[in-house]
Amino acid sequence: MRVLIVGAGSAGLTCAWRLAREPSTEVVLIDAGVDPGPDVPSFLLRDMVLPPPFYWDYAEFDRGYFLPRGKLFGGTSAVNATAAVRGHPWCYDAWGSPSWRWERCLPSFRAIEADMQFGAEPYHGHAGPVPITRCELGGFDHALGDAYVRRGLARIADHNAPGHLGFGPFPTNRIGDDRASTLRTLLPELRGRPNVTLRPQTEAVRVVMAHGEARGVLVRTAQGDEQLLEADRVVLSGGTFGSPEMLFASGIGPADGLRTAGLPVHVDAPEVGANLVDHPYVQMGIEVSDPAKPAAPPGKGALLTFELDGPGHLQAHAFAYRTRAVDPSADPCSAAVTCALLTPESRGRLELGTGRARVRLNHLSSDVDARRMAEIVARVADVVADLASEGALRLPADPWWHADDLPAACRREVVTYHHPVGTCRMGSDTASVVDEALRVRGVERLMVADASVMPSLPRGQTNLGAMMIGHRAAEFLLEAPPP
Known part of the structure; x- marks a missing residue:
């Protein structure tokens, strides 16, 4: 079986890593970004802010701020702060699928992790x-x-x-001070496997289909040539x-939107790009009084998790971090105390546009979300x-969080916690973009495996969840190879 994986980030590299362990499976892994090679430069392992070529050009359409998504082997796992909270069992049970209940996801979480402190526990992996x-x-x-x-x-x-x-230390995927991204942890093993082909700087143009089946991907090389990669x-x-x-x-998408954009309509799938959900996040700027006791850099400090009153495990995050880690010009004592709502009701969408798609996160558009964020703050x-x-x-002289109308102030201050999911929702209903085995509805031999398939957010970061999905996608492929 020849499997072509488009995207070498958290999910794609994990899927390739699992598939490549089966010698009879041929894996071709493509990514538009660079492969830094076996000797990864230290700035790619430690810096919080990287040069522009290492990011995709996404921005929040309505508010204009940058949305960092990694454009290199390792994807966003190679540019993030390495916080690694995976969420609670009820996060995955809420997806409403027997195939994706916590007990079905846990083996994949355990397969990818080596927990340094709690690896002997039954809910963790050690190897x-x-x-x-x-x-x-x-x-x-x-x-x-x-x-x-x-x-x-x-x-x-x-x-x-x-x-x-x-309140306790952030779980983090690190090796010393370095990011333990999929670039650092999974790619080295793939380099040595004869059944793996790595294609960096190879941009996917479109999936090529015939008779309702995906036959391969049309790609564009760094030299501008177009090639068909079959699979x-x-x-x-x-x-x-x-x-x-x-x-x-x-x-594949909303038929009217595709026609307006001048694209063919192979599958009318109205939910492609819909159901976009992300953790809303606000920051309180402060100064730590004792320079000898600064706030920690992102991902290296402590996290507070707590629940709000109400049904459904409504949950929040709060933590402090040193501002200089993301803004080198900041004072060493400058810090941000951050608050995030982990169970938002608000939904945005990804829309067809010229160039990059329009990303509308729609944070705190729900009045309920705005009130809950105000309660957290x-x-x-x-x-x-x-x-x-x-x-x-x-x-500061006039803290924004002292506003008389705190929900409105939260709406002005809200930004992203960088955990978008949901635009290719997985489900058993026919409106879902992919089914419970991650197969795209309406097209045979085509899957989606990344955080876009999550129907709702876990109460934590999404990096480990994306790896879990990549691992499970490989298992689905190995269980049901093509005839």
Whole structure:
């Protein structure tokens, strides 16, 4: 079986890694970005802000801010902050599919991870390729932790233990100070396998179909030449923005929108690009008083998780990070205390446009979401105020979070937590873009395997979830090879 995977990010590299272990399976992995080679430059392993060529050119259409998606082997796992909270069992049970309940996803989570502290626990893995660890807390995190404990919040050691809520170190996929991205952890093994072909700087143009089947992908090389790469199976792993864009280009999407854009209509699939959901996120800018106890860099500090009142495990994240990690010009004492709503109701969409598709995240468009975000901010702001009164931090002259209309202020301040999902929704209903085995409805031999298939968000980062989906996609392919 020859499998062509479009996109060498978290899901695509994990899918290739699992498939390549079967010698009878030929894997061709293409990506429009570069392959940095076996000796990955240190800036690709450590820097939070990379040069523009390492990102896709996406921006939030209505508000204009940049949406960093990695354009290189390793994808966004090679440019992120390495936070690795995978969510709780009820996150996956909520997808409504017996095939994707927590107990069916857990074996793939365990297969990809090597948890350095809790690998012996039944809900963790100890021998996978991706190390998960927790950094020792220090500096400003201790002051935050003490303030949380005074409010009755628990100290916890493992945010990935099912059901655990409280304050404790971020799980993070790191090797020392380096990102343990799929570029660093999975690609080296693929380089040595005779049944794997790596094609960097190879941009997918469209899926080529005949008689209702995907036969391969038309690609454009770095030299501008177009080639047809044939395959028995095509797996799109371009991410929440890239995979629906590829379906649009291939004539799979809302029929009226495709015709307006001058594209053929092979499958009228109205939900392609719909159901876009992302964690909304706001930041309180502060200054830490003691330069010897600064906030930690992103992904290396502590995380608070807690639930709001109401049904359905409504959940929030709060943490502090050192601003200089993302803005080198910032004062060393500058920090951001951040708040995120992990269970939003608001939905956006990805729309056909000229060049890149239009990304409309639509954060806090629901009044319920705006009120919930305001509740999260108010609770965390009380802690910030206490620490300011104790002299642990300094507030700005007119904090935005002191606004009389806090929901409206949250709507003005909201940005992305960088966890978009849902634009190729998986489900058992015929309106879903892919079925429960990740097969694109209306086209044989074509799958989507990345965070775009998630029907709803997990209560955590999406990187490990995308790897889990890539691993399960490979299992589906190996269970049902082409005739």
